[in-house]
Every structure is written in C-alpha cells, then in structure tokens.
Amino acid sequence: MSYSECHGHIFMDGHVFREAMELHRSGVVREVIDERLGLLREAGVTYYRDGGDKLGASLYARSRAPEYGIEYRTCAFGTHKRHQYGGLVGLPFDTASDFRGLVALAKEQKADFIKLMISGIMDFQSFGGLMGGGLELAEIPELIKIAHGEGFRVMAHVNGAARIKTALEAGLDSVEHGYFMDDECLTLLQETGAVWVPTLAATAGFAGRPGFTQGVAEANLRHACENIRKAKGLGVLIAAGSDAGAVNVPPDRGIHIEHTLLAAAGLEPEDVAKGDEAIRRRFVYGG
Numbered sequence: 001m002s003y004s005e006c007h008g009h010i011f012m013d014g015h016v017f018r019e020a021m022e023l024h025r026s027g028v029v030r031e032v033i034d035e036r037l038g039l040l041r042e043a044g045v046t047y048y049r050d051g052g053d054k055l056g057a058s059l060y061a062r063s064r065a066p067e068y069g070i071e072y073r074t075c076a077f078g079t080h081k082r083h084q085y086g087g088l089v090g091l092p093f094d095t096a097s098d099f100r101g102l103v104a105l106a107k108e109q110k111a112d113f114i115k116l117m118i119s120g121i122m123d124f125q126s127f128g129g130l131m132g133g134g135l136e137l138a139e140i141p142e143l144i145k146i147a148h149g150e151g152f153r154v155m156a157h158v159n160g161a162a163r164i165k166t167a168l169e170a171g172l173d174s175v176e177h178g179y180f181m182d183d184e185c186l187t188l189l190q191e192t193g194a195v196w197v198p199t200l201a202a203t204a205g206f207a208g209r210p211g212f213t214q215g216v217a218e219a220n221l222r223h224a225c226e227n228i229r230k231a232k233g234l235g236v237l238i239a240a241g242s243d244a245g246a247v248n249v250p251p252d253r254g255i256h257i258e259h260t261l262l263a264a265a266g267l268e269p270e271d272v273a274k275g276d277e278a279i280r281r282r283f284v285y286g287g
C-alpha cells in the first residue's frame with residue numbers, strides 16, 4: 001500500500017518541537033532528514049506535503065526526496081501574523097504588504113504553495129477551546145488573494161467556524177485541522193471544492209497527555225468525526241495528513257494512524273484517495 005502524507009513537517013521528530021528546532025538551528029542536520037526520508041519510504045509514503053519550517057529542512061528534504069521515490073511538495077516556510085500562533089513553523093508579517101514580501105521570498109525559494117496560519121490552536125482545556133489568536137476576519141480575503149495572484153495555492157492552518165467560513169468564501173484551497181466547523185462550513189467546503197485535511201492523528205496525540213484537561217482531546221476528536229460523516233454525505237473532499245512529526249505523531253508512520261482514524265470516522269479508502277489526489281494535483285506552483 002502506498003500513502004500520501006498530505007500534512008507533515010519533516011523537521012519534527014514526534015516529541016518536542018523546541019528540541020527539533022534546536023537540532024537544526026545552525027543548519028539542517030542532513031543525516032537526520034535523510035534517515036527520516038528512508039523511514040517514510042519504508043512506511044510506503046510516496047507523496048509528502050510539508051507544512052513548513054523556518055530552518056530550511058523541508059527544502060533540503062525536497063531536494064533529496066526523488067532518491068527515496070517520494071514526490072515532495074513544500075511551502076518552504078509558514079506565514080503568520082506577528083505575535084499570533086505560527087512562530088514554530090514560519091515567518092511573521094505585520095501588514096498585507098509584508099505578507100506580499102513573504103510570498104515573494106517563497107517564490108524565490110521555489111515554494112510549491114503558500115502556508116498561511118489563520119487561527120490559533122486547540123487549547124485542550126475545554127471542548128472547543130482555542131488559543132494563540134489568529135487573523136482578524138477582515139484580513140483573511142486580501143492575503144489569500146495576494147497568494148493566488150502570485151500563482152500559489154493556499155494551505156491554511158485554521159480552526160473555528162467563523163475564520164473557516166471567511167477563508168473558504170475567499171477561495172482557500174485547503175483547510176488544515178478545521179476543528180469546530182458548523183454545517184455552513186461543510187456546505188462551503190462542498191460548494192468551493194476545497195479539500196479538508198482534519199489531521200486526526202495530531203489531536204489523538206493529545207489524548208491522556210498530562211497538563212491538559214482529561215477528555216477534551218477525545219471530545220474535540222468526536223466532533224471532528226461527526227463532521228467527517230456529514231462531509232462524506234455532502235461529497236466534500238477529505239485528504240489524509242497526520243501532521244507527521246507533531247507531538248505523539250510518528251514522523252514516518254503517522255499517516256498509518258491517520259488512515260485508521262479516518263476509516264473509524266466512516267471514510268472508505270476510495271474517499272480518502274479522492275481527497276489525496278486533489279491535494280497532489282493542485283498543490284503545485286501554478287496548479
């Protein structure tokens with residue numbers, strides 16, 4: 001069986017973000033990335049879409065991936081509003097004009113698409129809870145338009161119904177995570193043909209973790225799985241991406257976990273294959 005990992009971060013090791021960043025801080029440790037690519041090949045991964053880092057790890061991985069039989073696509077780095085969530089995987093901007101500068105930099109680095117952090121992350125303290133801020137609703141359309149205008153597809157980290165709706169109405173290409181959607185979000189996914197990558201494995205990785213309220217990861221996951229069932233009924237495209245390398249998500253076999261969770265949520269392998277195919281086809285420069 002071959003797998004598409006539609007959302008991973010090659011620089012992360014499945015344990016602690018900060019240690020992974022520290023490791024590559026004064027230059028990408030090539031042996032580590034090569035070893036990881038080898039493990040991905042053994043795990044049957046033939047496609048990897050990297051959600052970015054600011055260390056150059058994904059760019060190095062892309063240069064090496066053909067040797068491992070992996071089609072590798074990356075945004076090079078994520079982009080986020082300064083002082084809002086996203087510093088771990090990307091570069092900050094203050095204004096739309098700064099964002100335009102980052103898009104130009106991405107183009108220089110031959111990024112395949114743009115990654116935009118639109119919202120914060122789940123806080124795992126209470127059901128539906130988010131932290132880390134995010135973009136104002138009014139800022140979202142212009143940024144997506146800028147990236148599209150430069151020939152890029154946009155992969156967005158986004159949770160929470162209001163931001164997801166605004167982003168989809170503005171033509172967002174893929175919703176990453178996409179927690180706490182309402183029915184209107186699901187209808188918009190269907191109408192726009194955007195792809196949803198629910199990264200269930202990353203959420204499951206928080207179940208039972210000390211320091212977080214017990215049962216919240218499970219409740220958030222149950223809500224996402226209900227939405228997956230509804231989305232399947234509407235014909236929404238859903239792709240498999242584990243957020244490989246995030247805490248408790250193995251960098252190589254995270255995608256196996258994601259497939260198990262998507263199947264438990266009611267998706268057939270052919271449903272997932274359709275979503276994966278849309279990601280593979282669209283997330284190329286000018287695609």
Ligand SMILES: [Zn+2]
Binds near residue numbers: 007008009051243
């Ligand atoms: Zn990610």
